[in-house]
Amino acid sequence: MIKYRLICKDCKTTFDSWFSSSAEYDRLKKKKFLNCHNCNSLIIEKTLMSPSVFTKKNDAKTDKQIKKYKETKKVILKYQEFIKKNFDYVGENFAYEARSVYYKKKKASKGIYGTATKEDLEELKDEGIEIKLIPWIKDNTN
Numbered sequence: 001m002i003k004y005r006l007i008c009k010d011c012k013t014t015f016d017s018w019f020s021s022s023a024e025y026d027r028l029k030k031k032k033f034l035n036c037h038n039c040n041s042l043i044i045e046k047t048l049m050s051p052s053v054f055t056k057k058n059d060a061k062t063d064k065q066i067k068k069y070k071e072t073k074k075v076i077l078k079y080q081e082f083i084k085k086n087f088d089y090v091g092e093n094f095a096y097e098a099r100s101v102y103y104k105k106k107k108a109s110k111g112i113y114g115t116a117t118k119e120d121l122e123e124l125k126d127e128g129i130e131i132k133l134i135p136w137i138k139d140n141t142n
Contacts, residue, residue: 008036009043033118037133040125076135083134087111095120102129 002022007014013036019025025046028034034044087110090097094114101112116124124131 005047006034006044007047008039008041009045010041011036011039013038014047035118037135040121040133073137076137079134080136083113087113090114092116095124098124098129098131099127102127 001018001020002025003016003018004025005014005016015037017034019028025034029044032042035042036044090112091114094112094116097112097114121131121133
């Protein structure tokens, strides 16, 4: 596994991402599967990043990173719980259902959530249908 610091050339957002190898990064970039979580731009580049070397001195930093990760995960899981309770899950039919609501002025008692391909999301955006991407993680804690 390799971790890269990436930057969006459009909005200048930086973020880290893990890849199985540098070749995997190149393959995903070529297929345009890398996008900015902030503006959805495909203009993503690697930046310089110093390696993390773990020593006794770095243990406090590592503990802070673990604590921050756990807090972030907890917040995401709370959002997911809210969404599950207050929105209708439409699965892989998200693009179809979003168009139904938008074009047919279908009154939905709840909002919808589900999954869609990157192409579907781009088409929805081009059609003027407002969507929001959120991270979705599995809660596999015991």
